[in-house]
Amino acid sequence: MPTPWDPDTPIYIQLYQQVVTRILDGYITEGEPLPSVRxxxxxxxxxxxxxxxxxxxxxxxxxxxxxxGKGLFVKHxxxxxxxxxxxxxxxxxxxxxxxxxxxxxxxxxxxxxxSTLETK
Amino acid sequence: MPTPWDPDTPIYIQLYQQVVTRILDGYITEGEPLPSVRxxxxxxxxxxxxxxxxxxxxxxxxxxxxxxGKGLFVKHxxxxxxxxxxxxxxxxxxxxxxxxxxxxxxxxxxxxxxSTLETK
Amino acid sequence: MPTPWDPDTPIYIQLYQQVVTRILDGYITEGEPLPSVRxxxxxxxxxxxxxxxxxxxxxxxxxxxxxxGKGLFVKHxxxxxxxxxxxxxxxxxxxxxxxxxxxxxxxxxxxxxxSTLETK
Amino acid sequence: MPTPWDPDTPIYIQLYQQVVTRILDGYITEGEPLPSVRxxxxxxxxxxxxxxxxxxxxxxxxxxxxxxGKGLFVKHxxxxxxxxxxxxxxxxxxxxxxxxxxxxxxxxxxxxxxSTLETK
DNA sequence: GTGGTCTAGACCACT
DNA sequence: GTGGTCTAGACCACA
Numbered sequence: 377m378p379t380p381w382d383p384d385t386p387i388y389i390q391l392y393q394q395v396v397t398r399i400l401d402g403y404i405t406e407g408e409p410l411p412s413v414r415x416x417x418x419x420x421x422x423x424x425x426x427x428x429x430x431x432x433x434x435x436x437x438x439x440x441x442x443x444x445g446k447g448l449f450v451k452h453x454x455x456x457x458x459x460x461x462x463x464x465x466x467x468x469x470x471x472x473x474x475x476x477x478x479x480x481x482x483x484x485x486x487x488x489x490x491s492t493l494e495t496k
Numbered sequence: 497m498p499t500p501w502d503p504d505t506p507i508y509i510q511l512y513q514q515v516v517t518r519i520l521d522g523y524i525t526e527g528e529p530l531p532s533v534r535x536x537x538x539x540x541x542x543x544x545x546x547x548x549x550x551x552x553x554x555x556x557x558x559x560x561x562x563x564x565g566k567g568l569f570v571k572h573x574x575x576x577x578x579x580x581x582x583x584x585x586x587x588x589x590x591x592x593x594x595x596x597x598x599x600x601x602x603x604x605x606x607x608x609x610x611s612t613l614e615t616k
Numbered sequence: 617m618p619t620p621w622d623p624d625t626p627i628y629i630q631l632y633q634q635v636v637t638r639i640l641d642g643y644i645t646e647g648e649p650l651p652s653v654r655x656x657x658x659x660x661x662x663x664x665x666x667x668x669x670x671x672x673x674x675x676x677x678x679x680x681x682x683x684x685g686k687g688l689f690v691k692h693x694x695x696x697x698x699x700x701x702x703x704x705x706x707x708x709x710x711x712x713x714x715x716x717x718x719x720x721x722x723x724x725x726x727x728x729x730x731s732t733l734e735t736k
Numbered sequence: 737m738p739t740p741w742d743p744d745t746p747i748y749i750q751l752y753q754q755v756v757t758r759i760l761d762g763y764i765t766e767g768e769p770l771p772s773v774r775x776x777x778x779x780x781x782x783x784x785x786x787x788x789x790x791x792x793x794x795x796x797x798x799x800x801x802x803x804x805g806k807g808l809f810v811k812h813x814x815x816x817x818x819x820x821x822x823x824x825x826x827x828x829x830x831x832x833x834x835x836x837x838x839x840x841x842x843x844x845x846x847x848x849x850x851s852t853l854e855t856k
Numbered sequence: 857g858t859g860g861t862c863t864a865g866a867c868c869a870c871t
Numbered sequence: 872g873t874g875g876t877c878t879a880g881a882c883c884a885c886a
Binding site: 628662663665 | 869870871
């Protein structure tokens with residue numbers, strides 16, 4: 377079992393998020409090339425179109441840029457941009473819903489904190 | 497504003513969640529009948545089948561039971577069951593991912609807490 | 617909980633079958649009147665129309681006959697007729713399917729016989 | 737004769753049972769894809785949604801799994817699971833009723849056995 | 857190509 | 872009145 381794709385979200389989205397996460401975490405550094413579509417497709421046994429779609433999203437979001445004949449490269453200064461963008465989106469749209477649900481489920485700090493330890 | 501359906505999730509799922517939320521919050525009490533398929537369909541201008549699908553889910557989840565020819569009624573004791581079910585699912589599957597993302601985005605307690613006040 | 621109606625078959629069918637079974641088993645004897653619609657409806661907390669429908673079926677099947685102003689009475693000689701009718705229907709249409717399923721599930725005589733004892 | 741649907745049970749239930757039966761009998765093997773919704777719909781002249789409903793049931797029962805964009809595939813190890821599930825359900829809920837009816841109709845082994853030969 | 861969702865409108869069985 | 876089923880036809884997301 378190569379990669380346990382979450383069956384509830386499209387694979388191309390998961391690929392996109394994977395790249396973003398790796399950039400954030402510093403595993404992929406700026407200026408570095410992305411692995412080729414066909415390489416990823418072979419490795420993960422996916423349809424090349426699926427990888428293309430993820431790479432297209434990365435271009436649309438100005439995270440990578442195409443260098444003709446060479447491939448896709450992570451743009452410079454992108455780590456900070458992503459960090460800010462994700463932070464803002466998380467705080468403005470996701471976090472309020474999470475708080476609402478925590479309240480609805482009447483979860484206490486005790487319920488929430490210990491699980492931090494359990495999850496490694 | 498009739499109902500701002502989220503275009504990214506099926507309406508019947510949203511209807512299902514709406515009912516569950518309302519039971520959790522006490523707006524629908526146990527033993528009470530759900531509004532009829534036709535009524536909801538007319539009110540929200542939806543196809544009856546869409547509502548049927550949501551109501552079917554509620555039956556499958558043992559939240560509601562059919563009384564033939566009369567309609568659907570919220571089962572007794574279901575509020576606690578839902579609360580526990582949702583809590584468990586939140587703590588085991590959603591919350592770990594949230595914590596992970598908080599860490600990844602290097603968000604501090606200060607970032608997270610003020611928004612509590614804003615949303616309440 | 618007065619009567620545990622099987623939720624998968626219409627109540628009026630179950631009422632019909634109940635009467636037939638009771639005649640077969642001798643609990644209701646020929647020439648005897650059936651309890652009135654409103655009495656059964658009150659006792660079982662059912663809609664009178666439901667009982668009417670069952671009684672109508674009994675008339676259609678020539679099992680009971682109406683005596684105007686008095687009610688419905690079990691016809692004479694009906695016990696044998698029912699017995700033969702049910703036997704024939706069971707052997708010709710139900711039993712072959714049952715045998716087929718027993719074969720498909722590869723059930724042996726040992727699987728089938730002990731359960732006789734368990735079911736009282 | 738295209739398909740003699742039993743008018744008393746929903747077609748999607750009959751489709752579901754057909755697939756289950758075929759898996760049990762080995763006509764559909766594990767890991768194999770089910771024919772596409774459209775194909776079945778065209779072949780049997782049914783609405784695609786009707787087939788979808790049957791296929792949805794198979795997914796809910798963990799008999800079949802979706803491979804996104806590819807179709808539905810029979811899960812591995814499912815033949816034994818179905819066999820056991822069906823056996824248990826037959827012995828615990830259907831067979832007792834059958835025995836009861838056999839007793840009620842006072843049917844003897846002679847009545848029941850010859851028909852075995854006829855149906856085989 | 858795959859399955860999933862929704863609409864509009866009809867019919868049926870049960871109570 | 873209730874929910875359940877089916878049709879005919881359309882659109883979408885995913886691979």
